[in-house]
Amino acid sequence: MKKWLITVILFFVIIASVVYYFHKRMAAPPALTVAVTKGAITEKAEAIGYIKPRHSITIKSQVGGTVADIYHYEGEPIKKGEELIRITPAPDPSDYAAAYEALKEAQANESHYDENLDRYHVALQQKLITKNYTDYLTAQQNKDISVLKRTLAEQKLALLDEGKTQVAGKAIANVVTSPIDGYILSRNVDTGDSVISLSSAQSATSLFTIANMNDLTFEGSVDEIDAAKIHTQMPATIIVGATPDKQITGTVERIALQSEQQAGTSTSDTPFNVSFQLQISNLKFPDNLNLRAGYSATADINLKTIENALLLPARVVHFEDNKPYVLLPVDAGAEPKKQFITTGISDGINIEITKGLSLNQKVLDSSEKSDSDNS
Secondary structure, eight states, X not given: OHHHHHHHHHHHHHHHHHHHHHHXXXXXXXXXXXXXXXXXXXXXXXXXXXXXXXXXXXXXXXXXXXXXXXXXXXXXXXXXXXXXXXXXXXXOHHHHHHHHHHHHHHHHHHHHHHHHHHHHHHHHHTTXXXXXXXXXXXXXXXXXXXXXXXXXXXXXXXXXXTSOEEETTEEEOSEEEOSSSEEEEEEOOOTTOEEOXXXXXXXXXXXXXXEOTTSEEEEEEEEHHHHTTOOTXXXXXXXXXXXXXXXXXXEEEEEOSSOHXXXXXXXXXXXXXXXXXXXXXXXXXXXXXXXXXXXXXXXXXXXXXXXXXXXXXXXGOEEETTEEXXXXXXXXXXXXXXXXXXXXXXXSSEEEEEESOOTTOEEEOOHHHHHHHHO
């Protein structure tokens, strides 16, 4: 009876040991590790902005009135000198009346001075006066001035009446032409809209925006942390939101010395989101890539590249009092060992290890375990 009891107890002890062993194996899977590798790493700064033409111009009219005809529309190519729009003059009645009265007065003055000069011509022919006679010279001068005033009055009236004239040999017309080759980015008026001229005391009406789409740049902003590391001629890679599968390359042309907050152009209300304007030019495009002005884009600027660096995934590096460390694998059941390290640059995925670890050395990768625990 005693032997039978001892046998039963031993049997249950064995069964409990086996169950505990397998439970331990299932509850504590093998620790995941990652090895230190060697390779190249590039530190980058990110700028967020948009694609825009380097030069764009706003077209305005020399003549005020209403839009009569529109000859070109948004997206169309345009050549220098091509007609864009025709303006029908709509002068103020009082201005028209004043111009008409000024012309009649100028014509009357010219006629008076012409008659006066004719009398001096007769006297000169009869040798009653000489060519140097003061009154004769004054009469000639008055005649010349009256002709200029009459011409000016005619030009003013023609401008109000027909919308076109010649001033000092320069044509002022109610037909607006393009001053450059390019593409029409925007049209801001429709037929029948009122147009305020450049000569008005008010702000002139913007008719079109035209740009040379063969010379595009990237303009955006970069965080203050990265701004101090960026200088001109740094290479950059640009991804346009509309074509994420195609890359554009370029170089940094300029970076602002004053933040957007100080310049008064920032859209953020918080003083802690400080950014600086950046421009990237010399853009190289893939074949068959057609861009439009205003496309949103992200630029990665290459700040620094290190070859043959010791690398670890950034996710396995922890921090204690701002000091980086990794966890080294140990025997099962023991607490992982902290190994403090010195790090270099990071590309957001990998991080450079400058001190504390050697090539192929393994460290614990607890990120997946932590994610499963949190879930």
